[in-house]
Amino acid sequence: MSILNMIFAQVPETVTDTVNIISETAATAPAEAAATTASMSVWELCLKGGFIMIPLAILLVVSIYIFIERYIVIRRADREDATFMKRIKDYIHDGEIDSAKLLCKKNGTPYARLILKGISRIGRPMNDVLVAIENTGNLEIANLGKGLTWLATTAAGAPMLGFLGTVIGMVEAFFALANAGSSANISVLAGGIYEALVTTVAGLAVGIVALFAYNALVARINGVMKLLEGKTMEFMDLLNEPAE
Structure with a gap:
């Protein structure tokens, strides 16, 4: 009985010690995790990517610049004056060709330059006028x-450039592991691998940004093309209308 009493007497102490250990571990785990997370920022990861990150950064900056600059230009080209074609029609029917040309020059949009080219070909065969407008378009x-x-x-x-950086980084990681000799461990290889994969992530990110920018601009240009086609047909119909 005395032995059983001793065992049962130790059980609460053991349980209490275990609970205390778990509580301390749970309390320190978030702090350690936070410390680990804070020790590696995005900028530090980029620096570990090596020299391949330099051309990737250049590609990103130039792509963003091209997107912003082209977006502004295309947006201006897509601007439409609701009264433009009506005024052109009135000028042409009144024989005021110079006023119609001046209006096109003041407008300054791609479709206005199309109409200007068409006005400059008035008096020639209709097919010649259409070809001139299409070439300008x-x-x-x-x-x-x-x-x-x-x-x-x-x-x-x-x-692909990011993948190249990863391959180079993997070669360097295995080279370091081979030279580590008896002190080689998995942490040496793991450190080299995660640093090598940084360029793959960066390359994919830059590629995705450029792809979305390209598709967005193409969509805007398609809108301008439809506008030019509409204005061309409207102008050709105008030339075929009998004078009032």
């Missing part, structure tokens, strides 16, 4: 699309 669309090649190349090339 193609030039306007090409001008709006400046920089899209860069965005498309960045969208495809940035992930």
Whole structure:
């Protein structure tokens, strides 16, 4: 009985000690986790990516600049004056060709330049007028699309460049592990691998930004193309209308 009493007497103390240990562990775990998380910021991760991060950063900055600059230009090109075609019609029917040309120059939009080209061809065969307008429209669309090649190349090339950085980092990690000798451990390899993977993440991020920017600009340019087509048809119908 005395032995059983001793065992039962120790049980509460053991349980109490276990609870205290768990409580201390639970209390210190968040602090340790916070310390670990705070010890590695995004900037520090970028610095660990190596020299490959430099061209990736350049690609990102240039892509953002092209997107903002092209977006502003395309947005201006998409601006439409509701009274423009009516005034052009009135000028042409009244024989005031110079006033119609002046209005187009003041408007300054791609569709106004299309109409200006068409007005300058009045008196020639209708097919010649249409061809001149279409050629001008193609030039306007090409001008709006400046920089899209860069965005498309960045969208495809940035992930590959990041993957190249990862391969280089993996080679360096295994080289360090091989040279570590008897002191080699998994932490040496793990550290090299996570640093190598930083460039893959960065390359994918830059590629995704460039891809979304490219698609957004293409969508806006398609809107401008539809506007130019509509204005072209409206102008050709205007030339075919009999004078009042």
